Amino acid sequence: xxxxxxxxxxxxxxxxxxxxxxxxxxxxxxxxxxxxxxxxxxxxxxxxxxxxxxxxxxxxxxxxxxxxxxxxxxxxxxxxxxxxxxxxxxxxxxxxxxxxxxxxxxxxxxxxxxxxxxxxxxxxxxxxxxxxxxxxxxxxxxxxxxxxxxxxxxxxxxxxxxxxxxxxxxxxxxxxxxxxxxxxxxxxxxxxxxxxxxxxxxxxxxxxxxxxxxxxxxxxxxxxxxxxxxxxxxxxxxxxxxxxxxxxxxxxxxxxxxxxxxxxxxxxxxxxxxxxxxxxxxxxxxxxxxxxxxxxxxxxxxxxxxxxxxxxxxxxxxxxxxxxxxxxxxxxxxxxxxxxxxxxxxxxxxxxxxxxxxxxxxxxxxxxxxxxxxxxxxxxxxxxxxxxxxxxxxxxxxxxxxxxxxxxxxxxxxxxxxxxxxxx
Numbered sequence: 130x131x132x133x134x135x136x137x138x139x140x141x142x143x144x145x146x147x148x149x150x151x152x153x154x155x156x157x158x159x160x161x162x163x164x165x166x167x168x169x170x171x172x173x174x175x176x177x178x179x180x181x182x183x184x185x186x187x188x189x190x191x192x193x194x195x196x197x198x199x200x201x202x203x204x205x206x207x208x209x210x211x212x213x214x215x216x217x218x219x220x221x222x223x224x225x226x227x228x229x230x231x232x233x234x235x236x237x238x239x240x241x242x243x244x245x246x247x248x249x250x251x252x253x254x255x256x257x258x259x260x261x262x263x264x265x266x267x268x269x270x271x272x273x274x275x276x277x278x279x280x281x282x283x284x285x286x287x288x289x290x291x292x293x294x295x296x297x298x299x300x301x302x303x304x305x306x307x308x309x310x311x312x313x314x315x316x317x318x319x320x321x322x323x324x325x326x327x328x329x330x331x332x333x334x335x336x337x338x339x340x341x342x343x344x345x346x347x348x349x350x351x352x353x354x355x356x357x358x359x360x361x362x363x364x365x366x367x368x369x370x371x372x373x374x375x376x377x378x379x380x381x382x383x384x385x386x387x388x389x390x391x392x393x394x395x396x397x398x399x400x401x402x403x404x405x406x407x408x409x410x411x412x413x414x415x416x417x418x419x420x421x422x423x424x425x426x427x428x429x430x431x432x433x434x435x436x437x438x439x440x441x442x443x444x445x446x447x448x449x450x451x452x453x454x455x456x457x458x459x460x461x462x463x464x465x466x467x468x469x470x471x472x473x474x475x476x477x478x479x480x481x482x483x484x485x486x487x488x489x490x491x492x493x494x495x496x497x498x499x500x501x502x503x504x505x506x507x508x509x510x511x512x513x514x515x516x517x518x519x520x521x522x523x524x525x526x527x528x529x530x531x532x533x534x535x536x537x538x539x540x541x542x543x544x545x546x547x548x549x550x551x552x553x
Contacts, residue, residue: 133159134189135263136181139168141318141355143198145269149257150197150223157229163189166223167198167208169288171457175200179211186213195232197223199288202248203461209242219245220288224257248290251275258303260310266507266528266553268312269355270303271295272338273319280385281396281463282425282456285320292324297338301345308348311528313553314505315342316353323361336365343375350530350553351505351515356381356423359407360399371414379517380411381421381450387442388435391428394467401442408446419493419516421450426482427475428456429467436478440485449493450517451486455479487540493518494538504531504545505553511542520545528553 133154137147147166154164163185167178178200185194196208197218208217215232222228222244233241254274262268275290276283304315317339319325325335333341335354343352352375357366359382369376382404386392389400411418424439443451455475458465497518504512504520506529512522519542525531530553533545 133162133164134185134192135164135166136185137166138174138178138181138198139166139170140320141269141316142271142274142320143168144262144265145259145271145318146224146257148259148262151263152259153224153226154229157226159193159229159232161189161191162193162195164223165194165196165198167196167200169199169203169284169459171454172459173457175204175207179208182208182211182213193232195229199285202245202288203284205243205245214242216242217245220248220290221246221251248275248288251290252293254293254295258306260306261312264508266312266505267314267316267351267353268307269316269318270300270307271319272300272317272335273322273325276321277324278321278398279396281394281467282385282428282459284459284462287461289320292321292328294325294327294329296329297333297341300338301342304342304346304349308346311553313349313530314351314353315349316355317342318355321358322354323357323363323366334363334365335361336363336367336369339369339376340365340373343369343373350375351377353377353379353517354381356383358383358398360403362407367411367414370411370418377515377517378415378418379421379515380418382408382423382446382448384422384442384446384448385425386428386435386439387424388431388438391431391435391439394430395425395428395464401438404442405445412447417516419449419518420446421452421517422446422448423452423454424482425454425456426479427470429464429469431456431470431478436482440482443482443485443489447489447493448486449490451482451489453479453482453486491540494540494543497535497543498537500535501548502533502535502545504533505529506531514543518543522547525550526552 135147168174275292276286277292326333502514506512506525508527510523512520531550532548537544
C-alpha cells in the first residue's frame with residue numbers, strides 16, 4: 130500500500146481526531162502505514178480493535194501499523210505485545226506530527242514500541258484545524274476532551290484525562306473553515322461536552338458556545354450536539370431548543386440506567402426523576418424533538434425490578450433511538466469489583482432492552498408518516514431529518530437539502546417523496 134490508511138473505532142470525537150491524525154502523519158512524511166484509532170468503552174471494542182489489527186497485517190504485510198486511541202492509552206502493553214503492531218501512541222501523542230517522525234524501526238521490543246505519556250498530566254486541549262471529515266456530509270468539531278467525573282463503570286477518564294475545553298475563538302475559526310469547505314451541518318463533540326467551559330476564562334457554557342457559533346458563523350444551517358449529560362444542561366442550551374430553528378431538534382442523552390439505586394452505584398449525578406423531567410421540559414419547548422440515549426443492561430447487582438425500571442424509563446422519556454450496551458467489566462474500575470451478574474443473563478437483558486427500544490423506534494417512525502420534513506442527504510443513499518430520523522433517499526445526490534413528504538417506513542428507516550431539493 131501507499132499513503133496513510135486510518136481505521137477508526139468508537140465515538141464521533143475519534144472520527145474527528147482520525148482526520149487530525151491523518152493530516153499530522155502526512156505532514157510528517159509517513160507512508161505505507163495503517164493508523165488504528167481504538168475505543169475502550171467496552172471489552173468488545175478492544176477485541177474488535179485487536180481483530181482489525183491482525184486483519185490489517187494480513188492485508189498489508191509490509192506496512193507500518195500504529196495503534197492509538199483510548200484502548201491504546203489504557204491498555205498500552207496489550208497492544209505493544211502484539212507482533213503485528215509497530216508502535217503504540219497515546220491519545221495526546223497521536224495528534225502531533227513529531228510523534229509520526231519519531232517512530233521506532235520494525236522489529237523492536239514491546240517497550241520500545243511505546244509512545245504513551247501520562248494523560249492525567251495534560252492540562253489543555255490544543256485546537257486542531259481540519260479541512261474535511263472523510264466520508265461524512267456533516268462535520269464534527271471537538272470542543273472538549275476528558276472527563277472530571279468518575280462513573281464506576283467507565284474507563285474513559287483514564288484514556289482521555291481530565292476535562293479541558295477548546296477556546297471559543299478556535300471553535301469559531303474551525304467552524305468557519307468547515308463551512309467554507311461546503312459543510313452546512315456541524316456537530317459539536319467531546320467526551321463530556323456539557324462540562325464545556327469550566328476551565329476557560331469566564332466559564333462559558335456549551336449552550337453559550339453554540340449560541341455564539343450560530344451568531345458568528347451564519348453559514349451553519351444545522352447545528353447538533355453529539356451527546357449530553359442532561360443534568361448539566363444550561364439556560365442558553367434551553368433557549369436554543371426553544372427558539373433557534375438552526376439548532377436541530379435531537380438530543381442524545383447519557384442516561385445509562387433508570388433505577389435510582391443502580392444510578393447511585395454507577396456514581397451518576399442524576400436520578401430517574403431528573404431524566405424524566407428533563408425530557409418532558411424539552412419536549413414542551415420543542416414538540417418535534419427526538420431523543421437518543423445510552424443504556425447499560427446487566428450492571429452489577431441489577432435485579433429484575435431494577436432492570437424493568439431501566440426499560441420503563443426509556444418509555445417515559447420517549448427514547449426513539451436506544452443504544453444498549455451489555456455491561457462489560459473494565460479492569461481498574463470500581464464496578465469491576467462489584468458482584469457480577471452471569472454473562473448469559475446480561476446478554477438476555479440487553480436483548481430484551483433492545484426489543485423495547487425497537488418498539489419505541491417503530492412508534493416514532495409511525496408518528497413521522499404523513500409529515501413534511503427537511504433532510505440532508507448523505508453518501509450512501511440515506512438522509513437524516515432535522516430530528517435525526519433516518520430516511521431512504523436513493524435518488525438524491527449527497528449534500529442535497531430536500532423538503533420531503535414521509536410516505537411510510539420499514540421499521541428501520543422512513544420512505545419519502547421529494548417535494549423540493551437544492552444543493553447544500
